[in-house]
Amino acid sequence: MRIVLVGPPGAGKGTQAVRLAEKLAVPHISTGDLFRANISRQTELGKLAKSYMDAGNLVPDEVTIAMAKDRMEQPDAVNGFLLDGFPRNVSQAEALDALLRDEGITLDAVLDLEVPEEEVVKRIAGRRVCRNESAHVFHVTYSPPERQGVCDVCGGELYQRDDDSEDTVRTRLEVYHTQTEPIIDYYKSQGLVRTISSLGPVDEITERALEALKGEKAENK
Numbered sequence: 001m002r003i004v005l006v007g008p009p010g011a012g013k014g015t016q017a018v019r020l021a022e023k024l025a026v027p028h029i030s031t032g033d034l035f036r037a038n039i040s041r042q043t044e045l046g047k048l049a050k051s052y053m054d055a056g057n058l059v060p061d062e063v064t065i066a067m068a069k070d071r072m073e074q075p076d077a078v079n080g081f082l083l084d085g086f087p088r089n090v091s092q093a094e095a096l097d098a099l100l101r102d103e104g105i106t107l108d109a110v111l112d113l114e115v116p117e118e119e120v121v122k123r124i125a126g127r128r129v130c131r132n133e134s135a136h137v138f139h140v141t142y143s144p145p146e147r148q149g150v151c152d153v154c155g156g157e158l159y160q161r162d163d164d165s166e167d168t169v170r171t172r173l174e175v176y177h178t179q180t181e182p183i184i185d186y187y188k189s190q191g192l193v194r195t196i197s198s199l200g201p202v203d204e205i206t207e208r209a210l211e212a213l214k215g216e217k218a219e220n221k
């Protein structure tokens with residue numbers, strides 16, 4: 001299956017992506033994680049991306065699309081993938097369509113995670129991420145690790161992402177509304193969008209997502 005996950009920052013995309021990718025046996029491809037990996041390796045791409053990320057803005061399309069393309073062309077993604085955080089604007093969505101068209105493949109669904117804005121702010125303020133593996137995500141209140149500051153999965157140090165500060169979150173939300181939300185209409189016109197609520201226990205949201213992905217017809221509101 002080829003799936004795109006969309007939703008505002010703090011919608012739980014990363015958390016759900018890890019779970020869904022495992023259930024669907026496809027790789028989880030997160031452009032945010034790929035950028036963060038480049039930042040920790042101190043690559044040129046990482047240095048470039050960091051300035052945009054810290055300000056809450058999008059990294060330029062050219063480098064983002066090239067990085068996503070390279071990852072999607074890895075052998076593990078031949079039979080499907082779950083894209084988390086890409087595309088993030090209409091020109092990236094068009095570039096993705098062109099890439100898929102060249103390969104003679106199509107997307108199966110776009111899963112849109114809905115969450116009220118006040119909840120987003122609470123989620124991001126308490127979010128803590130593992131330094132070893134940014135897909136290991138906790139929340140100080142909603143899903144605390146067993147030992148404070150330590151990842152339950154791998155023992156890594158938990159930290160607050162630089163771009164999870166209150167000011168940056170405001171910019172990221174605005175970027176989401178102005179640049180990313182329009183891709184929902186773009187994909188609705190292709191009949192691909194399935195919208196689910198991202199409120200409630202993590203397991204329930206995963207169930208909801210799997211159910212929505214099973215549906216024959218997308219619920220294009």
Ligand code: AMP
Nearest residue numbers: 031032052053057058059064085086088
């Ligand atoms: P995320 O981990 O998905 O919340 O992404 C963190 C940050 O990485 C974003 O706020 C952007 O600065 C950058 N980023 C991730 N994916 C993209 C993308 N598709 N296009 C541009 N910037 C991105």
